[in-house]
Amino acid sequence: MAFSPDGQILASASDDRTVKLWDLTTAECVQTLEGHDKCVWSVAFHPTGKTLATSGEDNTIKLWNLETGCCVQTLQGHQHWVKAIAFSPEGERLVSGSFDRTVKLWDLRTGVWMCVMTLLGHTGFVTSVAFNPEGDRVASSSYDQTVKIWDIHTEKCLDTLKGHTNRIWSIAFHPQGRLIASGGDDYAARVWEVSTGQCTKTIQGYRNAIYALALSATGIAHSWQQNLLASGHEDQTIKLWDVNLNALQQLKLGLQPFRVLHGHSNRVFCVAFSPNGQFLASGSADQTIKLWSPHTGKCLNTLHGHGSWVWAVAFSPDNNLLASASHDHTIKIWDVHSGECWQTLQGHPGSVLAIAFNPDGKTLFSSGHEKIVKQWDVETGICLNTWQADSNRVWAIAVSPNGQYVATGGDEQTVKLWDIHTGSCQRVFQGHIGQIVCILFTADGSRMISSSSDRTIKIWHLATGDCLATLDNHQNWVWSLSLSHNDRILLSGSQDETINCWDLTTGECWTTLRPARPYEGTIITEVKGLTEAEMSTLKALGAVEVNSDCSMTVNFR
Incomplete structure (x- = not known):
């Protein structure tokens, strides 16, 4: 988002490929700019307020005349998403930062915007760019955990600021130009002295959202315990909990994980136990999948091959294959025992967010961006069916235990039930007021459970479509769900850093598990x-x- 120079208009960019201009006095949308082919990441007003620059996943920068709403020029040159753009103070230059790891400088003094400089040096995606008040320096931040300061006259990197321990997302110069601030995924804001490159202040925060849950079958993971619960976290770890589902009412709030698995270098988005309980798989924003022994906590293998975040993992019913879905638009099928990539399924035009095996293990279902749900033949890698969903992003997918239905949910805030054999939508479940991000079927196939960004969990009767209960105890997005084998106990993980344990027979939240903070x-x-x-x-x-x-x-x- 960006404010106009006079403070009257707010520009917002969206993954629906549009940019909207809002009148801040009336709170009304006064203009919609359409022209990008994919998600729009960044917007910037020209100092005069008459031109708007936008950039996004189509690798371009567009310049718009705000009086006419027309795109007057499209700047091409980046080879990957253009994540950040900024005008110089006098408005004669534009700087852009891209996931192609470059920073480009564009000049208007010739009468047409042209790329006059490409700055090389970052080893990770470039996430933010900024001009200093004098307009002779550019700062850039990156996934490589550094901030670089560039002289736009000599094209040299004057300094590289190091101190962050994770990706840096945002930077800003002080109005006087002496200081620069940076903030990133290490939950720290750092203030740097530009002249010396020294960090003068660090403001440390903390958050540890729970993105994924998986529950082992009873008695499989450890002979001495009832169940093993794995949780995937924002702090790059997987936590293992010794959970006795028969005594959850007696659990103390202070219960902590008995083992923490370290190895990923970014957020852990997904975890899954193999059906026989011998393996635990985890997928991360570090682009890797790891296979762990739940018995020892040892990492058995690290699977490399994806070119971006790994959103989902799923084991085949026979324990031999592992499927992974990625932001790189692909699905990979791995041999669990050798670690070799057996198949790469291509066909999604955008990020693949969710996957689920059919109970017979012969087909795989996938969903993601671009309103698409696909069914694949696992052995041949051939796409058997493609269904058009209404949601721009289909976050969640699940297959019924009898293999007859597939359920999907996403941005449209509804759950749809599809007949696998006919491809027709059989029922629409309405009630959530936020994105649907996780779906489960009960083992007996009579009910379906969904969780949402609206902080609630809903239980649905499959035959009638009725909402049987709404579980409401989380304070943020409920990203993940896991169900006991007898359909009695539901566990939910949230961005509020908690795991809630629910009795599905009563709808009561029995207890809340909360991982300790570093200095608890x-x-x-x-x-x-x-x-x-x-x-x-x-x-x-x-x-x-x-x-x-x-x-x-x-x-x-």
Whole structure:
């Protein structure tokens, strides 16, 4: 988003391929700009307010005359998504940053926007760009965890600022140009002195969303426990919990995972147990899939091959194959025992967000961007059917236990039930007011469960379409669901950093599991020399202060 120079108009970019202009006085959309072929990532107003620049996943930058709403020029040159754009203070130059790892400078002084400079040096995707107030320096940030400062006259990199421990998403110059701020996935905002390259201040935050859950079959993962629960987290870890589903009502809120698996270098978006419980698979934004032994916690194999985030993993019913879905538009089928890629399924025009095997293991279903659901022959890799969904993104997919139906859900906020044999939509389940991000069938096939960005979970009667119950206890998106084999216990993982355990017979939330923060319970009352900002940061990470009356000051999540 970007404000116009006079502060009257707000421009917003969307993955629906449009840019909308909003009147901030009336809150009405006054203009819609259409022309990009794919998602629009960035918008920037020219200093005069008469021109708007936009960029996105079609690898282009477009310049729009805001009086006519027409695209006056399309700038081509980047080889990947253009994530960031910014005008120079006088408006004669435009800088762009791309996932092709380059920064480009475009000049208008010839009368037509032309690329006059390509700056090379980042080893990761470029995520943000900014001009300094004088217009003679450009800063860029990247997945490579650095900020680079460039001289646009000499084309040289003047400094590389290092200190972040994860991807950097945003940068901004101070109005006087002496300082630059950066923020990223390490939940830290850093302030740098431009002249020295020194970090003068770090403001540390913390968040650990739960993106994925998987529950092992009873008694399979460990002989000494009832069930093993795996959770995939934003902090790049997989946590293993010893969960006795028969005694969840007696669980204490302080229950913590007995093992934490480290190895991924970015968020863990998906986890899955093999049906026989011998393997745990995890997929990450680091573009890899890892196979783990649930018994020992050892990483058995790391599968490389995807060119972007891995959104979903699923084991075949016979335990021999693993399917993975990626933001690189492909699905890969892996041999679990050798780690070799057996098939690469291509046909989705956008990111593949969800996959599910048919219970017979012969076919695989997939969904993602571009309103498409596909059915694949696993052995041949041939696409058998393609169905058109109404949602721009189909986030969730599940196959009924009898192999007769496939359920899908996404941005349209409804769940659709499809007949696998005819490809026809049999029923639409309405009630959520946010994106559907996860779907499950109960083992007996009589009910379906969906979770949403609206923070709720809904239980549906498959035959009638009635909503039997709405479970409401999370404070943010409910990304993942896992169900006990007897259909009695439901576990839900959320962006609010909690796992809720539900009794499906009553709809009651029995207990909430919350992973500890890095400094959980650490008393910092007597620690000397801490600034107010540092105290606040430590409290956000779980530290506590003991007051004179022996009460504690705690930052709750």
